[in-house]
Amino acid sequence: MASPRQRAARWRYVQYAVLVAVLLAIAFIADWEQIQRAFWNWELVKEQFPDVITIALKNTIIYTACGFSFGLVLGLVLALMRLSSVGPYRWIATGIIELFRGLPALVVFIALSVGFNLAFPRYEIPFGNLGVVTLALGLVGGAYMAETIRAGIQAVPKGQMEAARSLGMSHSRAMISVVVPQAFRIILPPLTNELILLTKDSSLVYILGLSLSGYELTKFGREGMNSSSNLTPIIVIGLCYLLITVPLSIVVRRMESRAERAR
Amino acid sequence: MTTHPNDRSADRAGAAIDVQDLHKYFGDNEVLKGIDFHVGQGQVVCVIGPSGSGKSTLLRCVNMLETPTSGRIFVEGDEITDPDADVDKLRARIGMVFQQFNLFPHMTVMRNLTIAQVKVKGRSKDEAVEVARANLAKVGLAEKESAYPAHLSGGQSQRVAIARALSMSPDMMLFDEPTSALDPELVGDVLAVMKDLASEGMTMMVVTHEMGFAREVGDNLVFMDDGVIVEEGDPREVLADPRHERTQSFLSKVL
Numbered sequence: 001m002a003s004p005r006q007r008a009a010r011w012r013y014v015q016y017a018v019l020v021a022v023l024l025a026i027a028f029i030a031d032w033e034q035i036q037r038a039f040w041n042w043e044l045v046k047e048q049f050p051d052v053i054t055i056a057l058k059n060t061i062i063y064t065a066c067g068f069s070f071g072l073v074l075g076l077v078l079a080l081m082r083l084s085s086v087g088p089y090r091w092i093a094t095g096i097i098e099l100f101r102g103l104p105a106l107v108v109f110i111a112l113s114v115g116f117n118l119a120f121p122r123y124e125i126p127f128g129n130l131g132v133v134t135l136a137l138g139l140v141g142g143a144y145m146a147e148t149i150r151a152g153i154q155a156v157p158k159g160q161m162e163a164a165r166s167l168g169m170s171h172s173r174a175m176i177s178v179v180v181p182q183a184f185r186i187i188l189p190p191l192t193n194e195l196i197l198l199t200k201d202s203s204l205v206y207i208l209g210l211s212l213s214g215y216e217l218t219k220f221g222r223e224g225m226n227s228s229s230n231l232t233p234i235i236v237i238g239l240c241y242l243l244i245t246v247p248l249s250i251v252v253r254r255m256e257s258r259a260e261r262a263r
Numbered sequence: 264m265t266t267h268p269n270d271r272s273a274d275r276a277g278a279a280i281d282v283q284d285l286h287k288y289f290g291d292n293e294v295l296k297g298i299d300f301h302v303g304q305g306q307v308v309c310v311i312g313p314s315g316s317g318k319s320t321l322l323r324c325v326n327m328l329e330t331p332t333s334g335r336i337f338v339e340g341d342e343i344t345d346p347d348a349d350v351d352k353l354r355a356r357i358g359m360v361f362q363q364f365n366l367f368p369h370m371t372v373m374r375n376l377t378i379a380q381v382k383v384k385g386r387s388k389d390e391a392v393e394v395a396r397a398n399l400a401k402v403g404l405a406e407k408e409s410a411y412p413a414h415l416s417g418g419q420s421q422r423v424a425i426a427r428a429l430s431m432s433p434d435m436m437l438f439d440e441p442t443s444a445l446d447p448e449l450v451g452d453v454l455a456v457m458k459d460l461a462s463e464g465m466t467m468m469v470v471t472h473e474m475g476f477a478r479e480v481g482d483n484l485v486f487m488d489d490g491v492i493v494e495e496g497d498p499r500e501v502l503a504d505p506r507h508e509r510t511q512s513f514l515s516k517v518l
Contacts, residue, residue, distance in 0.1 A: 162328050163365035163424075167379035167431060168355025177378060181369050 037230075044232040048224060052233075055213060056220035057240050063202040063216055064244075066130060067137025068195050074138055075145030080175070082150050093146070100143035105201045109136045113208050129214055133205050141198045148190045152183035185259050192252040196245050217241060278337070279304050279435050279466040280325055285334035287320055294320050296490035298334070302435070302483075307467045309477035309498060312487035313513055318470045321487070322439050325468065326357045339434060355383050358428030358436040362443050364420040366412040372399070372423050373408040376430045384431060391430070398426040402456050418449030422456055435466035442473060474518060478502055486510045 002010070081093035100108065112132050116125055125131040156179050164174035184191070203218030210219065217237040224233025280302040287295035294317045302308045310318045323329040325336055327343055327350050336344045343353045367375050376395035380386045386394070399405050402422035412420055421441055428436060438457065442450040454476050461467055461480045471477065477484050477498045484498035486507070494507045502518070505511045 157363075157365075159361055159363050159365040160367065163359075163361060163367070164379075165351075166326055166328065166354055166357070166359035167427070168351050168383040169379060170351050173382055177382065178367055182367075185369065 039231050039235050041228075041230055041232045044224075044228055044230055045236055047228075048233055048236045052217075052220060052236055052240060056215050056217045056237065057243070059214060060199065060202055060216040060240075061244065062130070063133045063137065063205055064195070064199045066134040067141060067202065068198050070134050070138030071141030071145055071194075071198070072191075074142030075149050076180070078142060078146035079149035079153060082146065083153060097143045097146050100139045101147075103140075105136065105140045106204050106207065108140055109204050109207045112136045112139075129205070129208050129210060132208060133202065136204075137198050137201060140201065141194055144197075145191065145194055148187050148194070149183060152187035153179055155186050156182045188252060188256055188259070192248060195248065199241065199244055277304060277340075278302060279306070279339055280468060281337040282321070282325070283335045283337075285321070285324060285336065286332045287317070287324060287329060288332045294490050295324070295331075298490075298492060300485060300492060300495065302466060302468050305464045305466055306482040307461045307469065307480050308483045308485060309481040310468065310470045310485045310487060311472065311474070311477065311513075312493075316487040317490045318485075318487045319439055322437050322468060322470050325437060326354050326359055328359075351383070355379075355431055356434045358425075358431060358433035360421070360424050360428055360436065360438045360441045362440040364412075364417070364424045364444070366415075366420055366424055366427070368412050371409050371411055372404070372415075375412070375423065376408075376427050379427075380430055394430050394432070395426070398429045399423070401429070401459070402426045403452070416449060417445045418452045421445065421453045425453070425456055425460075429460075435468070436460065438467065438469040438471065440470050440472065442471070472517065474502060474514075486513065488513065 078093045078097055081089040082097070084090055084093075103111075109132070112125070112135055116123075116132075125135060127134070153175075160178050160182065161174055164178040165171070169177065202216055205214075205216055206219045206222075208214075215223065217240050221234045221237035224236075225231060278301040282298055282300050285295050285298040286293065296317075298317075298321055300308075310321065312318045320329055324331050325338070325343075331344055334344070335342055338353055338357060341353060342348060343350060366372075367378075370378065373392065373395055376398065377388070377391040380391035380394060381388060396405065396408065399408055402425055404419060404422055404426070407415065407419065407423065412423070415423060421444075425436075425441075441457070442453050445453065450473070454473060457467070457469070457476070458480055469476070469481075481498040483495060484501045485495040486493050486501065486505075486509075488509050494501060494505065494510045501510065502514065505514055
């Protein structure tokens with residue numbers, strides 16, 4: 001009889017064998033030249049520059065930054081409303097959160113771009129498309145972040161509020177100076193997550209029908225793919241997305257470990 | 264609101280803290296069952312009793328961290344339980360020290376000591392820093408002003424917490440089991456700071472298990488059990504010769 005340890009070792013060999021077999025199969029079956037032509041055509045890669053950076057990447061960052069900033073403010077306001085002792089504030093905040101968390105971001109974009117004009121024909125969302133993107137991404141992101149921020153505020157030990165109040169601070173002063181800063185430290189990781197999600201959601205701006213100068217990464221990549229019948233442009237913009245999100249993760253990990261040291 | 268006879272408030276005129284017929288419920292659970300007592304100006308009153316006796320709740324009612332169900336509390340003649348009272352303003356005159364220190368972990372020691380001075384008392388930054396430095400020196404931690412709370416030991420944290428409360432230049436100090444969360448070898452430093460304060464004439468109300476401190480420093484000792492004051496008097500007498508059976512049984516367990 002094999003001992004449990006021998007059985008475990010044998011099972012591990014089987015797993016390695018499967019992995020190697022799959023990799024070999026892919027390597028032999030794949031037509032590498034064809035793959036390279038379809039996915040990484042150097043000519044096409046060069047064609048993407050510099051517009052992919054100066055227009056598409058720039059716009060993605062602008063849309064995301066605006067949407068996230070608005071969403072963060074909205075999320076904080078909604079979170080504080082959710083924690084309010086005034087009933088109607090709690091109900092309104094809960095309603096807004098449930099509504100925008102439950103709707104696909106695409107629906108919010110359509111509702112804002114088309115619906116707003118129909119509902120208020122005499123008014124316009126300021127700053128044109130950028131205003132619509134900011135509002136739509138902010139509403140969707142804010143609804144998610146509100147619940148995260150609320151959880152963060154509630155995770156700050158009660159003694160912090162009590163200590164602040166016992167020093168004579170008002171409730172709102174204690175919130176601003178003592179509780180909320182600590183809450184944000186706690187929720188830094190989930191907030192980064194939200195920022196990364198919003199970066200990707202910013203691609204939905206295509207629904208607004210933009211001209212070239214307003215293209216963000218996804219729209220830019222799709223146009224490039226359609227005109228060349230080749231996947232290379234999509235690969236390029238995919239790398240651009242990673243160019244945003246990976247450094248972001250690294251920065252936040254740094255901030256976390258620094259906050260950890262001060263804790 | 265309960266009525267209170269005038270004769271009693273008369274002989275308490277000038278009391279720093281005056282608690283009258285205080286009741287406090289948590290849900291259906293009555294944790295304070297009619298507390299009457301006062302702390303004179305410059306007095307040190309120690310409150311002892313088994314856990315769950317309501318002593319911390321009583322202390323927390325004095326600066327309204329807990330809202331009394333009924334009864335009245337006067338702080339230097341101002342009723343803090345009055346619904347129209349400016350509680351924030353009164354609290355700024357009452358220093359409080361917690362069992363768990365409750366320093367603000369995202370601020371340096373210096374900022375812990377200055378933020379309320381600037382935001383609540385309206386002191387200038389320079390003045391606040393000066394006051395903070397003086398109080399840090401007083402608790403023996405002048406060199407820690409730029410440290411973060413995470414880098415302090417428990418005893419240092421509690422002394423910083425005392426300095427933080429003192430920096431508001433309070434008229435009185437409340438201590439809620441200030442040494443209960445400390446390692447035994449660190450208790451002495453904190454008690455030494457509290458003794459200094461008492462000898463300077465600070466009015467203090469101290470919930471504690473440190474009978475030695477009560478005996479040495481206290482002007483008055485209050486023994487609470489099950490939401491009532493069972494016995495109070497001179498600490499040396501109460502500790503040496505408790506009259507009440509419940510006091511005797513409690514002291515026999517802790518002494």
